[in-house]
Amino acid sequence: LPIQxxxxxxxQHSEGDxxxxxxxxxxxxxxxxxxxGKIILFGEHAVVFGESSIATxxxxxxxxxxxxxxxxSFNGVYLDARSTPHxxxxxxxxxxxxxxxxxxxxxxxxxxxxxxxALSVALIRALRPEIEERExxxxxxxxxxxxxxxxxxxxxxxxTHGRAIYISSxxxxxxxxxxxxxxxxxxxxxxxxxxxxVVIGFTGIQAATGPLVMKVKTLYEKYKLxxxxxxxxxxxxxxAVVALRRNDLVRxxxxxxxxxxxxxxxxVSSREIEKLIDAVRPYSYGAKLTGAGGxxxxxxxxxxxxxxxxxxxxxxxxxxxxxxxxEGARCENE
Ligand code: MEV
Numbered sequence: 469l470p471i472q473x474x475x476x477x478x479x480q481h482s483e484g485d486x487x488x489x490x491x492x493x494x495x496x497x498x499x500x501x502x503x504x505g506k507i508i509l510f511g512e513h514a515v516v517f518g519e520s521s522i523a524t525x526x527x528x529x530x531x532x533x534x535x536x537x538x539x540x541s542f543n544g545v546y547l548d549a550r551s552t553p554h555x556x557x558x559x560x561x562x563x564x565x566x567x568x569x570x571x572x573x574x575x576x577x578x579x580x581x582x583x584x585x586a587l588s589v590a591l592i593r594a595l596r597p598e599i600e601e602r603e604x605x606x607x608x609x610x611x612x613x614x615x616x617x618x619x620x621x622x623x624x625x626x627x628t629h630g631r632a633i634y635i636s637s638x639x640x641x642x643x644x645x646x647x648x649x650x651x652x653x654x655x656x657x658x659x660x661x662x663x664x665x666v667v668i669g670f671t672g673i674q675a676a677t678g679p680l681v682m683k684v685k686t687l688y689e690k691y692k693l694x695x696x697x698x699x700x701x702x703x704x705x706x707x708a709v710v711a712l713r714r715n716d717l718v719r720x721x722x723x724x725x726x727x728x729x730x731x732x733x734x735x736v737s738s739r740e741i742e743k744l745i746d747a748v749r750p751y752s753y754g755a756k757l758t759g760a761g762g763x764x765x766x767x768x769x770x771x772x773x774x775x776x777x778x779x780x781x782x783x784x785x786x787x788x789x790x791x792x793x794x795e796g797a798r799c800e801n802e
Contacts, residue, residue, distance in 0.1 A: 500533040501593035503797040505575035506582035506626040507668065507758045507767050509712070509720075510727055511635075511705040513684050513734060515620040518637040518652035519702030522659060522709065523626040524792040530573040530583060531800060532590040537568035544570075553615035554588045561610055562595040578674025580759020585612060585623030593797045602645045604628050604797060605656070609647060616678045618685065621647055625656045630796025634659040634709060661712040661793075664720065667773045668788040669748065669780035671740040673763025680760040684734050697733040704730075721753025721769050728756035736761030740785075747779040 504525040511521030540547040542555050547569070549556040555569055569591065575583040588611040592604055599607070608624035626633045629644060639646075639655050646655045687694045704723050711719035728745060731737050737757055741764075745755045748768040755768040766785075770776045777787035 498533065498535045499594045499597050500531065500800040501590045501597070501797060502529045502531040502800050503586040503590035503593065503627040504529050504582075504630060504794045505586050506623060507666065507765075507792060508580075508622065509632075509758075509767070510708045510723065511701055512622070512757075512759060512761070513681070513731070513736060514698045514701035514705070515622050515635055515654075516618065516650065516652075516681055516684070517688065517698050518654070519698060520634065520636040520638075520705040520709075521620070521622050522632065522634055522705060522712065523622050524632040524661075525626050525630040525794040525796060526575070526581065527791045527794045528574040528581065528788070529794075530571060530575055530586040530590050532587070532594045533570045534567045534591070534594045536566055538566065539568075540566065541568045542571070554584045554611055555591060557611045557614040558588045558591040558608070559595070561607055561614070562592050564595045567595070576670060578676065578764070579670050580675070580677075580757070580761070580764030581668070582623045582627060582759070584615065584677070586627040588612060588615075589624055589627040589797045593799060597799050601628055601796070605645055606647055609649070613649060616681065618650060618678070618681050620652075621649070621654050621656060626796075628797050629656070629658065631793055632659040632661050632712075633657070659709065659712065662715045663791065663793050664712070664715070664717065664769055665771060665773060666792055667748070667768050667770055667776040667780070668758070668790065669744045669766045669768065669776075669785045670788070671738070671744060671763050671765065671785055673738070673740055675760060675762035675764050677760040680736055680762050684736060687735055694734050697730045701727060701730050717753045717769060717771075721755075724754030724756045724767075724769060728754075731757055731761060738762055741766055743783050744780055744785050747783045747785075748776045751775040751779060 505528040509522045515521035588608045605628040609621040612619045640657045752768040752770040780787040
């Protein structure tokens with residue numbers, strides 16, 4: 469019988485050739501993959517409770533190389549669950565072991581731009597190059613849950629599928645995949661929208677996502693005002709779907725400003741975020757924090773990116789003018 473190419477390494481043997489992996493001989497030791505960072509345009513935090521969210525992929529990417537190694541390592545340092553939780557859980561959940569991992573990235577860590585999710589997705593893609601997108605997205609979400617405790621599939625979905633993603637607890641006709649977690653079922657689909665002109669401003673403050681997600685959960689359980697704010701974020705995100713499809717920048721900006729006010733109500737904005745938002749507001753259609761908040765980044769939709777960049781830098785932030793709407797995870801040449 470011809471041997472089917474079922475390897476999880478990059479044998480690429482053709483039909484009839486011997487599969488080295490089946491004989492447990494690891495002759496093909498290197499694979500590489502990359503995945504994009506992301507911005508959340510609307511609905512962060514609310515999505516964890518089952519409200520809708522919209523995210524797009526950035527041109528900033530993380531690149532991962534793996535090779536067989538006796539001692540598991542991450543950029544030359546011993547791999548463990550505490551210091552490199554996403555890499556640790558990605559390795560365990562992918563069913564591989566005995567690899568050295570090297571990572572290079574243009575996505576700033578802890579900035580709310582999805583570097584951890586991109587790492588999980590790129591790593592699983594490199595560990596299992598033949599994996600289907602749907603399984604890659606699901607496995608990466610499991611990694612996020614193991615590393616973060618409580619999470620929606622927003623970050624891992626956008627790092628997997630790229631372009632723009634709409635996540636909702638309602639079923640859609642064009643669904644890519646769906647998953648259940650935290651008593652919510654999320655349906656993930658692509659959102660067809662044009663490029664919109666966005667500038668990202670980094671406050672310079674790194675904030676871990678897990679504790680912020682837990683903080684919002686505590687406030688949600690305690691205060692009606694927070695529950696109402698979360699529901700309102702869900703509703704405005706639905707309006708944003710229409711505005712994005714129409715490329716109506718004025719409406720998109722208004723909805724972003726409203727989303728930002730509600731993010732302040734649920735306790736995830738900060739003085740540094742507000743400072744950057746105040747600075748960019750005169751030159752923008754709208755602006756808000758993106759990702760978990762507590763520091764991290766803001767996004768501004770603008771016709772005047774250079775002016776916005778200047779305003780961010782004058783207030784001590786760093787600005788990125790980068791394309792949104794980029795490709796998802798892919799295998800790379802080693
Ligand atoms: C973080 O990028 C997005 C959050 O909504 C968390 C999540 O969805 O898991 C804050």
